[in-house]
Amino acid sequence: MRKPLIVANWKMYNTVSEASFLVEELIGKIGDISSVEVAIAPPFTALEAVSKILSETDLTLAAQNMYWERAGAFTGEISPVMLRDLTCRFVILGHSERRQFFGDGDGEVALKVEAALAEGLIPILCVGETLGEREYRKTFEVVERQIRGALDGGMPDSGGALIIAYEPIWAIGTGKTASPEAAQEVHCFIRRLLENLLGKGPGGEVRILYGGSVKPDNVRGLMEMQDIDGALVGGASLDAESFTRIVHFK
Ligand code: PGA
Numbered sequence: 001m002r003k004p005l006i007v008a009n010w011k012m013y014n015t016v017s018e019a020s021f022l023v024e025e026l027i028g029k030i031g032d033i034s035s036v037e038v039a040i041a042p043p044f045t046a047l048e049a050v051s052k053i054l055s056e057t058d059l060t061l062a063a064q065n066m067y068w069e070r071a072g073a074f075t076g077e078i079s080p081v082m083l084r085d086l087t088c089r090f091v092i093l094g095h096s097e098r099r100q101f102f103g104d105g106d107g108e109v110a111l112k113v114e115a116a117l118a119e120g121l122i123p124i125l126c127v128g129e130t131l132g133e134r135e136y137r138k139t140f141e142v143v144e145r146q147i148r149g150a151l152d153g154g155m156p157d158s159g160g161a162l163i164i165a166y167e168p169i170w171a172i173g174t175g176k177t178a179s180p181e182a183a184q185e186v187h188c189f190i191r192r193l194l195e196n197l198l199g200k201g202p203g204g205e206v207r208i209l210y211g212g213s214v215k216p217d218n219v220r221g222l223m224e225m226q227d228i229d230g231a232l233v234g235g236a237s238l239d240a241e242s243f244t245r246i247v248h249f250k
Helices: 016-030 044-054 080-085 096-101 106-119 131-135 139-150 180-198 200-205 219-223 240-247
Strands: 005-009 037-041 060-063 090-093 122-127 163-166 207-211 230-233
Touching: 005 090, 005 207, 005 240, 016 037, 016 044, 016 240, 037 090, 044 060, 080 106, 090 106, 106 122, 106 139, 122 139, 131 139, 139 180, 163 180, 180 200, 180 207, 180 219, 219 230, 230 240
Parallel strands: 005 037, 005 230, 037 060, 060 090, 090 122, 122 163, 163 207, 207 230
Antiparallel strands: none
16 A cells, blocks of 8 residues: 655755754644655755654655765765765655756766665655646656656666656646646556556555645645645645645545
């Protein structure tokens, strides 16, 4: 069974003190939830503080990106070893903002996925089409290319070692969400692809999250879909109240 997973992607928001305050607030509200797995992805600078606060809870720590080398002369970069050292379990890779603003293409994403898997980190691999690609009916083609590309360096050895986040770019931070049915169509396509690539058993175990303007009032409809196993939440994760309502989607 795939346990629902809700991930807070804080992006480039929250100083250490703001992050600590928010995570304490969240623990007070959802620290004991067991039916849903909850992960928090603060910016790098707040990982250590958040890690310490989460250590006594069931909430999980995630990073928003990493470099693929374990160590070396790579000024400004963060390695998978460093993320493990800070108790990160997940790492978001290939987010559309990384692809758009920081030159992360399928090749870079593949190297990062390979390095994360080798280090025992679980990649949250983000894929999704632009509005233009959707209008030209290229969604499946784009998503397939991104997933095949990202797994080029090697497959995870189990379904639990990988998470996919389908995030249509036109829905990120725009207030526009894919309808549950439209999202499910893509999630189902991704599921078949994973079953082809990893085998039916492991492909069925991979959690596929939806991301793009997930809010308290639309999360339930999305989560009712067969192949939507959770959500990657940006804007609405910065507010303890709205994130709590998302986590309590049932
Ligand atoms: P959003 O961001 O919820 O603000 O649309 C989602 C994401 O980019 O992961």
